[in-house]
Amino acid sequence: MDRMSYAIEVEKLTKIYGRGETAVTALLDATFQVKPGELVAILGPSGSGKSTLLTAIGLINEPTRGRVVLDGALVADGGWVAGIDLKRLRREKLGFIFQAHNLIPFLTAQENVMVALEINRVSRHDAKIRAAELLGSLNLGRRLNNYPSALSGGEAQRVAIARALANVPKVILADEPTAALDTENGKNVMALLKKLAVENSSAILVVTHDHRMVEGFDRIFEVHDGRISCPPLAEGER
Amino acid sequence: MNLAVRDIRYHLGRFILTSVGLGLLLGVVMSMGGIYRGLFADALAVLNHTRADIWVVQQxxxxxxxxxxxxxxxxxxxxxxxxxxxxxxxxxxxxxxxxxxxxxxxxxxxxxxxxxxxxxxxxxxxxxxxxxxxxxxxxxxxxxxxxxxxxxxxxxxxxxxxxxxxxxxxxxxxxxxxxxxxxxxxxxKDNDAIRSDRARIDANLSRIQTLSPTQTKFLRQNVAAIAESxxxxxxxxxxxxxxxxxxxxxxxxxxxNHFRPLSEEEQSRILTKGMIEKARMQLGLFRIILLVISAVIISLIIYTSTLDKIRVIATLKLIGSPNRVIVGMILQQSLLMGVIAYAIGYLLLLMTYDKFPRRIVLEPFDLRLLLAIVIVICILASFVGIRKALKVEPAEALGG
Known part of the structure; x- marks a missing residue:
């Protein structure tokens, strides 16, 4: 598989907070690749560096060293690549799912999905249709005009997933997406992510500390004290 | 999608209450201007109705x-x-x-x-x-x-x-x-006062020994006539x-000798500059104070409203929203609040200005000027919220 075929490529990614004696290494020499359509879990205890890894790949937290390539585009090499438009890349290539659903409380379910599309310059008419389709496909067709406060936790998280998928991103980053859900809803969400990874050929990186939720994942990365250990891709998949 | 309008729609009760409060304040500012113009109109009412070119008064x-x-x-x-x-x-x-x-x-x-x-x-x-x-x-x-x-x-x-x-x-x-x-x-004068005056004149004249009775009578008549005229x-x-x-x-x-002619312009200046100048300055100062209070209130409302939306703003940034979307949301909310409050203030004044004990004169120029000032205040007030919003990191959307 050539470089263009990987959704995520990370090489010797390092993040150090602070300087001198107070410097803390949150992530050290992380190296891995993730294919399109692959569902990867990142497991590890609190403070191990999971979120640092996610925010570095999510173009939120500038790495100290190392390279990040997203969908064939080099975004970080030491620091951010000069002149790179991080917002545009986040809009076009990335989808985010949060621990709490992070829906905008004053927008309906449909509008929450539409906002992601309109930000990406999709016309209002098209955005409305696409949002309704997406929510319909996630069994939320009857909840289009409900505000987040009127949705259950599972429904709200599915709306958040629909928003993350709206622009058909190549990479979806999920930060503890089941933390606010009960076990059954949590498993449903994970199953949904698995299905979407395959259907949309999106690489999905899920940060979690709950081992019970990672059943059916393609690979599981473990992070301890900033060091990541990940099973390599099978020989034929490289 | 207009996020400002959506937010207002969702928090309609809060927005209306805030706008009514602000509207009352702006209504007071408008009425101050109206009272000021009313002072002018009242001061010049008799002068204007008389339509005289010259007022001859005591020197x-x-x-x-x-x-x-x-x-x-x-x-x-x-x-x-x-x-x-x-x-x-x-x-x-x-x-x-x-x-x-x-x-x-x-x-x-x-x-x-x-x-x-x-x-x-x-x-x-x-x-x-x-x-x-x-x-x-x-x-x-x-x-x-x-x-x-x-x-x-x-x-x-x-x-x-x-x-x-x-x-x-x-x-x-x-x-x-x-x-x-x-x-x-x-x-x-009433009869008692006239009798008293005449008695005083008689007493005074009686002290003048050199006057003949005829002269005394003549003098008494003339002095009394002048005094009673x-x-x-x-x-x-x-x-x-x-x-x-x-x-x-x-x-x-x-x-x-003994007279001073005043032109209508001079009389007008005496009435306006001399007599109502202090009242004008006082009203002007009140208006400035109230406008400053309005600005502070709008700033606080916008700032706290921005604080309420920190997570929303962080999420918008994280999903790649350009800054203009976030700035537009805050600015539009501020402007909508100011303009709606202005309209509420104006309507309240229209409904009540007839009941004011003094005349209220609403000049279109004053109203337009106040609207322009309110818009400028809203823009300036929204800067505190915008500044806060621009400092929000997308990473704040992560975590529980």
């Missing part, structure tokens, strides 16, 4: 509206004789306060020559004064009915007509009577003939 005084001015009534004949003067008419002014229905009843009494000018500008009900005595035309603000009687001085006066909104510079409603009635009310007025107003030179007419009257 070294600023005229009847500013201080005491007394001149003999018969000077009108001399003024009429000045080349360029077409009409001259004496006027008397007096502020009276009586008890009516157990409450203080204050008004501005204007006495005018029935054959001259300076009388009621318009009759809205009843008729104008026809008889030389005991008839009165009341301004609408006096709340008197036709046929109603009012006891002034030694006599009762009947309301025969109602005129428009004529008030003194202090805002007291005006009442018109004939000049002779006004002079009686202002200067005529009511033929005094506060001003004589004059209108010039077409083409007459105001400065020449003034110059001529200036040469006489």
């Amino acid at each position: 070294d005084t600023n005229g009847p509206f500013a201080e005491n001015s007394r001149i003999p009534e018969d000077i009108k004949y001399r003024i009429k004789g000045v080349p360029g003067v077409a009409q001259a008419s004496p006027l008397s002014f007096e502020t009276l306060q009586l008890e009516r229905g157990g409450r203080p009843f204050r008004f501005f009494l204007i006495g005018y020559d029935l054959n001259g000018f300076g009388g009621p500008p318009v009759i809205t009900a009843g008729r104008n004064i026809r008889q030389k005595h005991y008839e009165l035309v009341a301004a609408k603000g006096m709340n008197m009915a036709l046929g109603e009687k009012l006891h002034l001085g030694l006599h009762d006066y009947t309301v025969v007509g109602i005129t428009g909104k004529v008030v003194s510079s202090s805002g007291d409603p005006a009442a018109y009577v004939s000049l002779s009635d006004a002079q009686d009310i202002q200067f005529k 009511t033929h005094t007025v506060n001003t004589v107003v004059a209108r010039l003939a077409p083409g007459a030179d105001l400065s020449q007419v003034k110059e001529r009257i200036n040469r006489w």
Whole structure:
């Protein structure tokens, strides 16, 4: 598989907070690749560096060293690549799912999905249709005009997933997406992510500390004290 | 999608309450401006209705509206004789306060020559004064009915007509009577006072041993006549003939002893600059203070509203929203709040301005200027929220 075929490529990614004696290494020499359509879990205890890894790949937290390539585009090499438009890349290539659903409380379910599309310059008419389709496909067709406060936790998280998928991103980053859900809803969400990874050929990186939720994942990365250990891709998949 | 409108729609109750509160504040700012304009209108009401070119008043005084001015009534004949003067008419002014229905009843009494000018500008009900005595035309603000009687001085006066909104510079409603009635009310003494004065004159004259009885009698009659005379007025107003030179007419009257001619412009300046300047400055200061308070309130509302939306803003940033979307949301909310509050303030004032004890004059220029100021305040006030929003990191959307 050539470089263009990987959704995520990370090489010797390092993040150090602070300087001198107070410097803390949150992530050290992380190296891995993730294919399109692959569902990867990142497991590890609190403070191990999971979120640092996610925010570095999510173009939120500038790495100290190392390279990040997203969908064939080099975004970080030491620091951010000069002149790179991080917002545009986040809009076009990335989808985010949060621990709490992070829906905008004053927008309906449909509008929450539409906002992601309109930000990406999709016309209002098209955005409305696409949002309704997406929510319909996630069994939320009857909840289009409900505000987040009127949705259950599972429904709200599915709306958040629909928003993350709206622009058909190549990479979806999920930060503890089941933390606010009960076990059954949590498993449903994970199953949904698995299905979407395959259907949309999106690489999905899920940060979690709950081992019970990672059943059916393609690979599981473990992070301890900033060091990541990940099973390599099978020989034929490289 | 307009995020500002969506947010307002979702928090409609809070937004309406905030806008009403702010609207009340802006309504007060508007009413202050209206009161200020009203002060001008009130101060100049009598001056404008009289439509005189020259006001002749007592020398070294600023005229009847500013201080005491007394001149003999018969000077009108001399003024009429000045080349360029077409009409001259004496006027008397007096502020009276009586008890009516157990409450203080204050008004501005204007006495005018029935054959001259300076009388009621318009009759809205009843008729104008026809008889030389005991008839009165009341301004609408006096709340008197036709046929109603009012006891002034030694006599009762009947309301025969109602005129428009004529008030003194202090805002007291005006009442018109004939000049002779006004002079009686202002200067005529009651019988006890006349007897007392005559006794005093007799006593004083009796001390002068050199006077013969005839001389004493003559002197007593003349002194008493002067003391009891009511033929005094506060001003004589004059209108010039077409083409007459105001400065020449003034110059001529200036040469006489004991009189001061004031042009309409000078009289207007005395009324506005001299008499209501402090009130104007006070109102102006209040307006500035209230506008500053409004600005602080809008800033606080926008700032706390931005704090409420930190997670929303972080999420928007994280999903790649450009800054203009976030700035637009805050700015539009601020502007909507200001404009809606302005409209509420304006409507409240429209509904209540007739009930204000003093005249409120809403000038379109003032209203437009205030709207512009409110918009500028909203833009400036939104900067505190925008500054906060721009500092929000997308990473704040992560975590529980």
